[in-house]
Amino acid sequence: MGVINTAAAFENIGKAGFLDIEVDADLDLFAEIERLKQEKNAVVLAHYYQEPDIQDVADYIGDSLGLAQQAQRTEADIIVFAGVHFMAETAKILNPSKKVLLPDLKAGCSLSDSAPPALFKLFKEKYPDHLVISYINCSAGIKALSDIICTSSNAQKIVESLPADQPIIFAPDKNLGAYINKQTGRNMVLWNGACMVHEMFSLEKINRLKVRHPQAKVIAHPECEEAVLRIADTIGSTTQLLKYTEKSEFNEFIVVTETGILHQMQKNSPHKTFIPAPPNNSCACNDCPHMKLNTLEKLYLCLEYEQPELVMDEEIRIAAKRPIERMLEISAQYGL
Ligand code: 13P
Ligand code: SF4
Secondary structure, eight states, X not given: OOOSOHHHHHHTHHHHSSOOOOOOTTSOHHHHHHHHHHHHTEEEEEETTSOHHHHHHOSEEEOHHHHHHHHXXXXXXXXXXXXXXXXXXXXXXHOTTSEEEOSOTTOOOHHHHTOOHHHHHHHHHTOTTOEEEEESSSOHHHHHTOSEEEOTTTXXXXXXTSOTTOOEEEESBHHHHHHHHHHHTOOXXXXXXXXXXXXXXXXXXXXXXXXXXXXXXXXXXTTSOHHHHHTOSEEOOXXXXXXXXXXXXXXXXXXXXXXXXXXXXXXXXXXXXXXXOOBSSSOSSOOOTTGGGOOHHHHHHHHHHOOSBOOOOHHHHHHHHHHHHHHHHHHHHXXX
Protein backbone atom coordinates (compact mmCIF):
# COMPACT_ATOMS: atom_id res chain seq x y z
CA MET A 1 0.00 0.00 0.00
CA GLY A 2 1.11 3.55 -0.59
CA VAL A 3 3.46 3.55 -3.54
CA ILE A 4 2.47 6.69 -5.43
CA ASN A 5 1.77 10.32 -4.70
CA THR A 6 -1.73 11.73 -4.14
CA ALA A 7 -2.29 13.12 -7.66
CA ALA A 8 -1.13 9.86 -9.28
CA ALA A 9 -3.29 7.86 -6.85
CA PHE A 10 -6.38 9.77 -7.99
CA GLU A 11 -5.50 9.16 -11.63
CA ASN A 12 -4.92 5.48 -10.93
CA ILE A 13 -8.11 4.89 -8.96
CA GLY A 14 -10.06 3.45 -11.92
CA LYS A 15 -7.37 0.81 -12.39
CA ALA A 16 -6.55 0.06 -8.75
CA GLY A 17 -10.10 0.30 -7.37
CA PHE A 18 -8.86 2.22 -4.32
CA LEU A 19 -6.67 5.19 -3.39
CA ASP A 20 -3.13 3.84 -3.21
CA ILE A 21 -1.72 6.48 -0.86
CA GLU A 22 0.73 5.75 1.92
CA VAL A 23 -0.80 5.99 5.38
CA ASP A 24 1.44 7.11 8.26
CA ALA A 25 2.00 3.98 10.36
CA ASP A 26 1.74 6.03 13.58
CA LEU A 27 -1.69 7.42 12.74
CA ASP A 28 -4.47 6.29 15.09
CA LEU A 29 -6.87 5.19 12.36
CA PHE A 30 -9.73 4.57 14.79
CA ALA A 31 -9.53 8.15 16.13
CA GLU A 32 -9.03 9.63 12.64
CA ILE A 33 -12.05 7.78 11.25
CA GLU A 34 -14.19 9.00 14.19
CA ARG A 35 -13.02 12.58 13.62
CA LEU A 36 -13.76 12.45 9.88
CA LYS A 37 -17.20 10.93 10.48
CA GLN A 38 -18.12 13.86 12.76
CA GLU A 39 -16.61 16.55 10.53
CA LYS A 40 -18.27 15.27 7.36
CA ASN A 41 -21.56 13.98 8.79
CA ALA A 42 -20.65 10.55 7.44
CA VAL A 43 -21.93 7.15 8.49
CA VAL A 44 -20.04 3.85 8.17
CA LEU A 45 -22.27 0.87 7.36
CA ALA A 46 -20.51 -2.49 7.55
CA HIS A 47 -21.41 -6.07 6.75
CA TYR A 48 -20.55 -8.86 9.22
CA TYR A 49 -18.04 -10.31 6.75
CA GLN A 50 -15.77 -7.28 7.06
CA GLU A 51 -12.51 -7.59 9.02
CA PRO A 52 -12.91 -7.06 12.80
CA ASP A 53 -11.30 -3.57 12.84
CA ILE A 54 -13.80 -2.32 10.28
CA GLN A 55 -16.70 -3.80 12.24
CA ASP A 56 -15.38 -1.98 15.33
CA VAL A 57 -15.42 1.47 13.67
CA ALA A 58 -18.80 1.00 11.99
CA ASP A 59 -21.89 2.93 13.08
CA TYR A 60 -24.03 0.02 12.04
CA ILE A 61 -23.16 -3.63 11.35
CA GLY A 62 -25.75 -5.89 9.82
CA ASP A 63 -27.00 -8.35 7.26
CA SER A 64 -28.06 -7.24 3.79
CA LEU A 65 -31.62 -6.37 4.86
CA GLY A 66 -30.49 -4.39 7.91
CA LEU A 67 -27.93 -2.53 5.81
CA ALA A 68 -30.51 -1.62 3.14
CA GLN A 69 -32.91 -0.41 5.86
CA GLN A 70 -30.17 1.70 7.45
CA ALA A 71 -29.22 3.12 4.06
CA GLN A 72 -32.87 4.08 3.49
CA ARG A 73 -33.24 5.93 6.81
CA THR A 74 -29.84 7.57 7.30
CA GLU A 75 -29.60 11.36 7.49
CA ALA A 76 -25.86 11.41 6.92
CA ASP A 77 -24.48 13.29 3.90
CA ILE A 78 -21.90 10.59 3.15
CA ILE A 79 -22.39 6.82 3.37
CA VAL A 80 -19.18 4.78 3.55
CA PHE A 81 -20.20 1.27 2.65
CA ALA A 82 -17.86 -1.31 4.09
CA GLY A 83 -19.16 -4.24 2.13
CA VAL A 84 -19.24 -5.22 -1.53
CA HIS A 85 -20.26 -3.36 -4.68
CA PHE A 86 -23.93 -4.51 -4.89
CA MET A 87 -24.48 -3.34 -1.30
CA ALA A 88 -23.08 0.15 -1.97
CA GLU A 89 -25.09 0.22 -5.18
CA THR A 90 -28.29 -0.50 -3.21
CA ALA A 91 -27.45 2.39 -0.87
CA LYS A 92 -26.95 4.70 -3.88
CA ILE A 93 -30.19 3.53 -5.53
CA LEU A 94 -32.04 4.57 -2.36
CA ASN A 95 -30.03 7.79 -1.85
CA PRO A 96 -29.25 9.45 -5.19
CA SER A 97 -28.37 12.80 -3.61
CA LYS A 98 -25.93 11.36 -1.04
CA LYS A 99 -22.31 10.55 -1.65
CA VAL A 100 -21.78 6.77 -1.39
CA LEU A 101 -18.18 5.62 -0.95
CA LEU A 102 -16.80 2.08 -1.14
CA PRO A 103 -13.24 1.62 0.26
CA ASP A 104 -12.36 -0.65 -2.69
CA LEU A 105 -14.48 -0.46 -5.83
CA LYS A 106 -13.21 -3.88 -6.88
CA ALA A 107 -14.95 -5.54 -3.94
CA GLY A 108 -17.38 -7.49 -6.11
CA CYS A 109 -19.34 -10.70 -5.56
CA SER A 110 -19.12 -14.04 -7.38
CA LEU A 111 -22.86 -14.57 -6.96
CA SER A 112 -23.69 -11.20 -8.45
CA ASP A 113 -21.23 -11.89 -11.32
CA SER A 114 -22.98 -15.21 -12.03
CA ALA A 115 -25.96 -13.30 -13.48
CA PRO A 116 -25.03 -10.99 -16.39
CA PRO A 117 -28.10 -8.79 -17.14
CA ALA A 118 -28.07 -9.43 -20.93
CA LEU A 119 -28.24 -13.23 -20.44
CA PHE A 120 -30.79 -12.91 -17.67
CA LYS A 121 -33.04 -10.79 -19.91
CA LEU A 122 -33.10 -13.61 -22.51
CA PHE A 123 -33.80 -16.17 -19.76
CA LYS A 124 -36.67 -14.06 -18.42
CA GLU A 125 -38.23 -13.80 -21.89
CA LYS A 126 -38.75 -17.59 -21.86
CA TYR A 127 -41.15 -17.20 -18.89
CA PRO A 128 -43.41 -14.25 -19.77
CA ASP A 129 -46.05 -15.04 -17.09
CA HIS A 130 -43.48 -15.30 -14.26
CA LEU A 131 -42.69 -12.64 -11.67
CA VAL A 132 -38.99 -12.18 -10.91
CA ILE A 133 -37.77 -12.26 -7.31
CA SER A 134 -34.06 -11.48 -7.13
CA TYR A 135 -31.77 -11.97 -4.18
CA ILE A 136 -30.16 -8.64 -3.29
CA ASN A 137 -26.72 -10.13 -4.18
CA CYS A 138 -27.04 -9.04 -7.82
CA SER A 139 -26.15 -6.04 -9.95
CA ALA A 140 -28.40 -3.01 -10.44
CA GLY A 141 -28.93 -4.29 -13.99
CA ILE A 142 -30.54 -7.49 -12.62
CA LYS A 143 -32.52 -5.52 -10.03
CA ALA A 144 -33.88 -3.36 -12.86
CA LEU A 145 -35.20 -6.56 -14.53
CA SER A 146 -36.84 -7.79 -11.29
CA ASP A 147 -40.24 -7.31 -9.66
CA ILE A 148 -39.18 -7.73 -6.03
CA ILE A 149 -35.81 -7.99 -4.29
CA CYS A 150 -35.27 -10.21 -1.26
CA THR A 151 -32.48 -11.05 1.15
CA SER A 152 -31.75 -14.28 3.01
CA SER A 153 -33.69 -12.99 6.03
CA ASN A 154 -36.94 -12.17 4.22
CA ALA A 155 -36.91 -14.44 1.12
CA GLN A 156 -39.43 -16.91 2.50
CA LYS A 157 -41.87 -14.18 3.62
CA ILE A 158 -41.56 -12.39 0.27
CA VAL A 159 -42.27 -15.56 -1.70
CA GLU A 160 -45.19 -16.40 0.58
CA SER A 161 -46.63 -12.89 0.15
CA LEU A 162 -47.42 -13.80 -3.50
CA PRO A 163 -50.45 -15.95 -4.44
CA ALA A 164 -49.64 -19.70 -4.32
CA ASP A 165 -50.37 -20.09 -8.05
CA GLN A 166 -48.13 -17.16 -9.12
CA PRO A 167 -45.24 -18.54 -11.20
CA ILE A 168 -41.89 -17.13 -10.08
CA ILE A 169 -38.33 -16.91 -11.38
CA PHE A 170 -35.80 -16.77 -8.53
CA ALA A 171 -32.32 -15.36 -9.26
CA PRO A 172 -29.38 -15.50 -8.97
CA ASP A 173 -28.70 -17.98 -6.11
CA LYS A 174 -29.82 -21.53 -6.91
CA ASN A 175 -29.04 -22.73 -3.37
CA LEU A 176 -31.16 -20.12 -1.61
CA GLY A 177 -33.85 -20.63 -4.28
CA ALA A 178 -33.90 -24.41 -3.74
CA TYR A 179 -34.05 -23.91 0.02
CA ILE A 180 -37.03 -21.53 -0.31
CA ASN A 181 -38.75 -23.95 -2.73
CA LYS A 182 -38.38 -26.64 -0.07
CA GLN A 183 -39.65 -24.38 2.73
CA THR A 184 -42.66 -23.09 0.80
CA GLY A 185 -43.53 -26.06 -1.43
CA ARG A 186 -43.27 -23.80 -4.51
CA ASN A 187 -41.60 -24.69 -7.74
CA MET A 188 -39.79 -21.46 -8.60
CA VAL A 189 -37.64 -21.48 -11.74
CA LEU A 190 -34.05 -21.01 -10.54
CA TRP A 191 -31.20 -19.13 -12.19
CA ASN A 192 -28.02 -21.21 -11.99
CA GLY A 193 -25.86 -18.93 -9.80
CA ALA A 194 -23.98 -19.53 -6.56
CA CYS A 195 -21.64 -17.96 -4.03
CA MET A 196 -18.04 -19.20 -4.28
CA VAL A 197 -17.61 -18.97 -0.50
CA HIS A 198 -20.73 -20.86 0.58
CA GLU A 199 -20.38 -23.54 -2.11
CA MET A 200 -16.91 -24.37 -0.86
CA PHE A 201 -17.75 -25.82 2.54
CA SER A 202 -16.74 -29.44 2.97
CA LEU A 203 -19.55 -31.70 4.21
CA GLU A 204 -16.98 -34.33 5.13
CA LYS A 205 -14.94 -31.92 7.27
CA ILE A 206 -18.07 -30.55 8.97
CA ASN A 207 -19.13 -34.10 9.82
CA ARG A 208 -15.69 -34.77 11.28
CA LEU A 209 -16.00 -31.60 13.38
CA LYS A 210 -19.39 -32.81 14.60
CA VAL A 211 -17.80 -36.04 15.82
CA ARG A 212 -15.09 -34.11 17.68
CA HIS A 213 -17.63 -31.65 19.14
CA PRO A 214 -20.79 -33.70 19.79
CA GLN A 215 -22.45 -30.86 21.75
CA ALA A 216 -21.96 -28.30 18.98
CA LYS A 217 -24.91 -26.99 16.97
CA VAL A 218 -24.35 -26.56 13.22
CA ILE A 219 -25.55 -23.14 12.05
CA ALA A 220 -25.56 -22.45 8.30
CA HIS A 221 -26.32 -19.73 5.78
CA PRO A 222 -28.90 -20.66 3.08
CA GLU A 223 -26.37 -19.89 0.32
CA CYS A 224 -24.77 -23.27 1.25
CA GLU A 225 -25.45 -26.38 -0.81
CA GLU A 226 -28.40 -28.61 0.07
CA ALA A 227 -26.26 -31.43 1.52
CA VAL A 228 -24.76 -28.98 4.05
CA LEU A 229 -28.15 -27.42 4.88
CA ARG A 230 -29.55 -30.91 5.55
CA ILE A 231 -27.23 -31.39 8.54
CA ALA A 232 -27.72 -27.86 9.94
CA ASP A 233 -29.54 -27.33 13.25
CA THR A 234 -30.56 -23.85 12.15
CA ILE A 235 -30.42 -21.95 8.85
CA GLY A 236 -30.55 -18.18 8.48
CA SER A 237 -29.09 -14.87 7.40
CA THR A 238 -26.02 -13.59 9.22
CA THR A 239 -28.14 -11.56 11.65
CA GLN A 240 -30.45 -14.52 12.26
CA LEU A 241 -27.48 -16.82 12.97
CA LEU A 242 -25.95 -14.23 15.31
CA LYS A 243 -29.23 -13.87 17.25
CA TYR A 244 -29.58 -17.65 17.43
CA THR A 245 -26.17 -18.00 19.09
CA GLU A 246 -27.01 -15.23 21.60
CA LYS A 247 -30.34 -16.74 22.64
CA SER A 248 -29.39 -20.42 22.45
CA GLU A 249 -28.95 -22.46 25.60
CA PHE A 250 -26.11 -24.26 23.79
CA ASN A 251 -22.49 -23.17 24.15
CA GLU A 252 -20.73 -24.52 21.09
CA PHE A 253 -21.42 -23.79 17.42
CA ILE A 254 -19.97 -24.91 14.08
CA VAL A 255 -20.45 -21.80 11.95
CA VAL A 256 -21.05 -22.53 8.25
CA THR A 257 -20.74 -19.10 6.72
CA GLU A 258 -18.00 -16.54 6.06
CA THR A 259 -15.69 -16.24 9.08
CA GLY A 260 -16.14 -12.46 9.59
CA ILE A 261 -19.35 -13.13 11.51
CA LEU A 262 -17.38 -14.92 14.26
CA HIS A 263 -16.12 -11.54 15.52
CA GLN A 264 -19.62 -10.38 16.56
CA MET A 265 -20.61 -13.85 17.77
CA GLN A 266 -17.60 -14.00 20.09
CA LYS A 267 -18.08 -10.38 21.19
CA ASN A 268 -21.75 -10.87 22.04
CA SER A 269 -21.30 -14.30 23.69
CA PRO A 270 -17.75 -14.27 25.11
CA HIS A 271 -18.21 -17.51 27.04
CA LYS A 272 -19.41 -19.56 24.07
CA THR A 273 -17.24 -21.40 21.54
CA PHE A 274 -17.44 -20.76 17.80
CA ILE A 275 -15.77 -23.12 15.36
CA PRO A 276 -15.45 -21.94 11.74
CA ALA A 277 -16.53 -24.65 9.27
CA PRO A 278 -13.64 -25.54 6.96
CA PRO A 279 -13.76 -25.26 3.17
CA ASN A 280 -12.83 -27.85 0.60
CA ASN A 281 -9.18 -26.76 0.44
CA SER A 282 -6.20 -26.57 2.77
CA CYS A 283 -7.48 -23.50 4.69
CA ALA A 284 -9.05 -23.83 8.13
CA CYS A 285 -11.63 -21.12 7.56
CA ASN A 286 -13.51 -19.54 4.72
CA ASP A 287 -13.00 -15.84 3.91
CA CYS A 288 -14.75 -14.00 1.07
CA PRO A 289 -11.91 -12.57 -1.05
CA HIS A 290 -14.19 -9.74 -2.22
CA MET A 291 -15.32 -8.64 1.24
CA LYS A 292 -11.75 -8.82 2.50
CA LEU A 293 -10.47 -6.37 -0.15
CA ASN A 294 -11.64 -3.58 2.17
CA THR A 295 -9.15 -2.65 4.91
CA LEU A 296 -9.13 -0.08 7.69
CA GLU A 297 -6.50 1.94 5.76
CA LYS A 298 -8.64 2.01 2.61
CA LEU A 299 -11.67 3.00 4.69
CA TYR A 300 -9.73 5.87 6.28
CA LEU A 301 -8.46 7.06 2.88
CA CYS A 302 -11.87 7.00 1.25
CA LEU A 303 -13.35 9.01 4.11
CA GLU A 304 -10.48 11.50 4.02
CA TYR A 305 -10.46 12.02 0.21
CA GLU A 306 -14.10 11.05 -0.53
CA GLN A 307 -13.01 8.57 -3.19
CA PRO A 308 -13.71 6.05 -4.64
CA GLU A 309 -17.29 7.16 -5.09
CA LEU A 310 -20.04 4.94 -6.41
CA VAL A 311 -21.70 6.51 -9.45
CA MET A 312 -24.41 4.91 -11.51
CA ASP A 313 -26.54 5.23 -14.59
CA GLU A 314 -29.69 7.16 -13.66
CA GLU A 315 -32.03 5.10 -15.87
CA ILE A 316 -30.89 1.83 -14.27
CA ARG A 317 -31.01 3.39 -10.81
CA ILE A 318 -34.66 4.38 -11.22
CA ALA A 319 -35.63 0.96 -12.65
CA ALA A 320 -33.81 -0.83 -9.81
CA LYS A 321 -35.39 1.31 -7.07
CA ARG A 322 -38.98 0.04 -7.27
CA PRO A 323 -38.21 -3.67 -6.58
CA ILE A 324 -36.01 -2.69 -3.61
CA GLU A 325 -38.77 -0.48 -2.22
CA ARG A 326 -41.24 -3.33 -2.61
CA MET A 327 -38.94 -5.53 -0.54
CA LEU A 328 -38.65 -2.85 2.15
CA GLU A 329 -42.44 -2.35 2.21
CA ILE A 330 -43.19 -6.09 2.54
CA SER A 331 -40.48 -6.44 5.22
CA ALA A 332 -42.02 -3.58 7.20
CA GLN A 333 -45.46 -5.24 6.97
CA TYR A 334 -44.00 -8.37 8.57
CA GLY A 335 -42.03 -6.39 11.16
CA LEU A 336 -38.70 -7.57 9.71
P1 13P B 1 -26.71 -11.78 4.67
O1 13P B 1 -25.81 -10.99 5.56
O2 13P B 1 -27.89 -10.96 4.24
O3 13P B 1 -27.11 -13.05 5.33
O4 13P B 1 -25.92 -12.13 3.32
C1 13P B 1 -24.78 -12.88 3.31
C2 13P B 1 -23.91 -12.61 2.15
O5 13P B 1 -23.40 -13.47 1.51
C3 13P B 1 -23.65 -11.26 1.80
O6 13P B 1 -22.80 -11.21 0.74
FE1 SF4 C 1 -20.75 -12.58 -2.73
FE2 SF4 C 1 -20.47 -14.87 -1.44
FE3 SF4 C 1 -18.75 -12.91 -0.97
FE4 SF4 C 1 -21.30 -12.71 -0.12
S1 SF4 C 1 -19.78 -14.17 0.58
S2 SF4 C 1 -20.09 -11.12 -1.16
S3 SF4 C 1 -22.38 -13.79 -1.76
S4 SF4 C 1 -19.02 -13.98 -2.94
